Amino acid sequence: MLFFLEVILSGLLAGVMYSLVAIGFVLILKASGVFNFAQGAMVLFAALTFVCLLEKAIPFWAAFFITLAVMIVLAVAIERIVLRPLVAKPPIILFMATIGLAFFLEGLGQGIWGADVHGLNIGIPDDPFEWLMNKGILISQFDLVAAFIAAILVTVLVLFFHKTATGTALMAVSDDPEAAQSVGISLRWIWVITWSISGFVALVAGIMWGTRLGVQYSLSLIVLKALPVLILGGFESIAGAIIAGLIIGASEKLADVYIGPYVGGGLENFFPYFLAMVFLCFRPYGLFGREAIERV
């Protein structure tokens, strides 16, 4: 029983890390209606900038805020250079633009900071949490901290969306951009805000994943893990991204441990995609995606 609990817990905590990446996608999709292919590149770029600033002996928080500033500047530039000229173009064109953006960011990051693998240590040990260890469950402290940070991040985002005028404006834009414009909501401003927030989320995700895997090119591939999370949770729901992340994390661990032995193992790597496929067949808008509201 304890072992089962341990598997589930470590799965849930890993799931939180997936959610962190998925949230970045959801934000941008909600506001500008585009699947941001460059999200992974943004995670890499943010983490790379952050780790290299740290290596230049800049204190943690200073490096954090400098990187955040860089991400905001990036958001402004993206709005000005990529989004504004493509306004009112079909979504597929914007999507193609984000593919271009992904290559550009990967190149830029590695051009400035080099392509070396950087270790990132933010001072949280990746050791078992003692209180739980005494009860016989092995859970990494780092995972707990990551989950805690993710929880704070999500709470802040949800409050922002539901309690502030800007948050309401963001929701309005995601429902009907033209109508939003007609009541005086500036689409440009909203885009800058969402890309900045999503840059912030990318930074947090980048730090977490960077600590776990080291900061290197393959960090941009974590988007592949976010994909099944998005399909499961629905592309447009932050709550969906969280819950789906947890489900994916827990189920892949459980599948690996309990079903794995019968099929020769290695289930962890493809089980999320299998789950996503099942969802695509039966509930294509995901658990919390917006089913089109239709009054009969």
Place this chain on the structure above:
Amino acid sequence: MLKRKELRQESVNRRIVWEKPFFLGVLIVVEKPLLIVNNIEVTYEHVIKVLKAVSLVVPEGGMVALLGANGAGKSTTLKAISNLLKAERGEVTKGTIEFDGMRIDLMDPAKVVKRGVIQIMEDRRLFEHLTVERDLLTGAYTRRREKAAVKQDLEMVYHYFPGLRGRRNTKTGYISGGEKQMVAIGRALMARPKLMLLDEPSVGLAPLLVREIFDIVGTLNREQKVTILLAEQNVAMALQIAGYGFVMENGRVVLDGDSQTLKDNEDIKEFYLGLTDIGKKSYRDVKRYKRRKRWVA
């Protein structure tokens, strides 16, 4: 492009009295023009010309109707004024639009709203995943720092549309057509506009509801001093509440006059109100109308 200062100067010079022999040689003098649309031409996708030389003027505090059939160019005219054409890849290629003594045709749509022009688009266009109350609040987005005033205005909206109060926590995707139109008008009201551009409020509503909506629009015009430019296909209804009307056909204004004149106009009677006392009409009369239309335009 003219600098903003010059723009303002230019419009101040022409401000005092708007005086222009309109179509049919009628001279209109409007003492206090709030909105002057001067000879605009609108092109979509750089090639499709939809409006040709449209001019109209709306006096402060007035209620003016923009009449015409489907595809006459009413919505495009309104969108040109509120500057929402860009989202559909259209643009004003000729002419000027002045509001309250300032050119607005080159302004960002958000700034146009800030200056006091708000459009209520056709088909309500609510944010269907927001609740009624939050949808209403989006209208006050440009005034989001005046929290107390916004709260007061919300009460005002509930005062004019008491039915919405009970629906405040329902998502707008689930409310009825009439309620949707009320939310759309209420939302626009939240911006405290000087000029409301109302695009086809009657579409898809039962006659009784249309009457109710129009009554409220009239009340708003009187009590809240909101100037209204109303685009409508329902000519009979529109001429009942509006003081003046412009008739559009094929992207041009073909006729204008005060409501009574328009109601008495033979062509309007026949083509828009469905009234005729001559019985069957011969083809020649229709031809005459068409010829005249071409001439006026």
